[in-house]
Amino acid sequence: MYQTAFLDLPPLMSAAGRVRLPGSKSISNRVLLLAALSAGCTTLHEVLESDDTQVMLAALRALGCRIDATGAQTLQVHGLGGQLVQRQAQLFLGNAGTAMRPLTAALALLAATQGAQFELAGVARMHERPIGDLLDALRQLGCPVQCLGQEGYPPLRVGDGAQHALRLDEAIRVRGDVSSQFLTALLLALPLVSAQQAIAIEVQGELISKPYIDITLAMLARFGVQVQREGWERFVIPAGSQYRSPGALHVEADASSASYFLALGAIAPPSPGSAGLRIEGVGLDSIQGDIRFVDAVRAMGAEVEGQPNALLVRRARWPLRAIDLDCNHIPDAAMTLAVLALYADGPSVLRNIASWRVKETDRLAAMACELRKLGAQVEEGSDYLRIEPLPADGSGWRSASIHTYDDHRVAMCFALAAFNPARIKVRIEDPKCVAKTFPDFFETLFAVCQTDAAHIPVLCIDGPTASGKGTLATELAQRLGYHRLDSGLLYRLLGLAAERAGIDTRAPALQQPGCAAALGQLARELPLRFEGQQVWLGDEEVSAALRSEAAGMAASRVAALPEVRAALLELQRNFRRLPGLVADGRDMGTVVFPDAALKVYLTASAEQRAQRRHLQLMAQGIPATMADLLADLQARDERDRSRSAAPLKPAEGARLLDNSEQSIEQSVQQVLDWWQVCNSGPNGPAGCL
């Protein structure tokens, strides 16, 4: 997951391959709760790992439910059988509506019938999301429920520690026109108290987001409770209903998450020779309402083929066909349509989406505001959006920094704007907000998208030994969310590989006929592998061996050979991958990435550098003297500067940074400021050179 303050998406050009989606949030949180309420043990497979499921898991554990992780995305839930083991708890539920609403209802009933008291709170936005209609229904039942802040909103206290008789004879009335989650919450909770009598729920107002109720009913059925539905107005939980664990259950992939990749397939030309984009984990027979997003992208012109537990999508009609659609049945996925509308042949209207206003943020206002930043004309009604497309010739598109409002769906759907025909980058602020439902969303996106190498930004740091290039490059890559190329490591690996192969890399031997060619060949076939922080040369883990001064000296000798440099050139250029690269070495800006957007030449006095290296080695427990280190680094610098192939020197247009008197953070800030300037042109990273 990208933990950066922002993520710059370079212009994207095509997409193809396979996407494996994470588990459905709606199903995961429902089945976690149901498994916890049931008697017996339930094994849940492919459970979503995200912020929203984490808060549900933490709450269930705080209530005394044992949940063991028994494999990747597999959990074993030891159900409580409807019996409280904790009579008091304070639960933090973040911004997860799928946790707050059902837990409120279930705990209110359990607290009232068994004598307990619980507090449920969330993040600030959760305390602005109304829950009054659900509380009214619980109060009708006779459950003590108290709002600890503003009436009708979390934080809440349910129960008062005493037992209360419930009024179950009369039908429970609940509003259905603000959020369908209130009805879901009651449906999930009431089987806890239906052993003796049937319980009816009557929905007041037109029920919105009906497909989510279908998910609830399907999950209840899996746990042994068959709810009788009379239209969408009345639901009856039969007397004697009781939760029974199904033993094991597989969670479908998230159909709302599929929408981003269905949309991607609709707008991205497939890469040459590919059949399109295959989305795995969910098929046309999904029980999730957002699968109907398929109808919407088909209406806009995409070809979608249903396969067993998968979808295959291809761009067909271009530009897309504008739509005028009632989106009440796909409220979450419909946000994706708002961005697709930018690529349509006329204005699109998304109707009946008033519920957007009470989601993670006011999504109607947020989408209108961010679409306008891209240059679109948008009309925002109380319950609709009308979106004018942007010209297919690229005129009118503006480079924008998309504010994401701590809303995962805003971040994910605006990623699609990176396919703009103007080929301008799109900045997504606070990309980690996708953790709510799809922590690896951007990694998944980059894995199936392609673009011209020239669009992938590169930031180069060159300079002499121990000037701090690696330290600076690592930090920059982390803050920008970019890949990192430590090019010196490749030369060090080659020096080590030569030693392992019995090739003498000392000066006289290197001049022997055939030696340079042999090293060039070795460089082309380097059996290198990166595993996290570990570097492998064939079967040997060599990370520590590579950092020795001897390895540095050997690297510096083999690096002077043109055959070696030529052999490693392509390998280094292959590190240029989405979303960007920070590369450090001696010739990053001069030879390997001459078109880099920003080139920095980093120096410090030889004495400072020797001292830093000394401290570095001491910290690793490697003995060295200052005098030896100074002599070594001066010899290396001299060889690097004086060689004929790719000598160490500032690249044309490079920014010079002498960090002798700077802290690491000051150097980082200086380069980020330069990077910001490079990126502030109307077309994104035009470069500083």
Ligand SMILES: Nc1ncnc2c1ncn2[C@@H]1O[C@H](COP(=O)(O)OP(=O)(O)OP(=O)(O)O)[C@@H](O)[C@H]1O
């Ligand atoms: N601005 C700085 N101020 C103080 N110390 C620094 C600064 N930058 C880096 N250092 C320290 O100097 C040491 C050497 O840095 P680093 O290994 O990043 O240099 P390098 O240029 O990548 O070296 P090499 O070219 O040999 O790989 C590290 O211990 C690092 O913490």
Ligand SMILES: Nc1ccn([C@@H]2O[C@H](COP(=O)(O)O)[C@@H](O)[C@H]2O)c(=O)n1
């Ligand atoms: N682009 C590069 C990077 C490194 N070298 C040579 O490798 C030696 C080791 O590099 P470190 O950055 O890991 O210390 C270095 O002394 C250079 O001779 C290079 O030539 N080009």
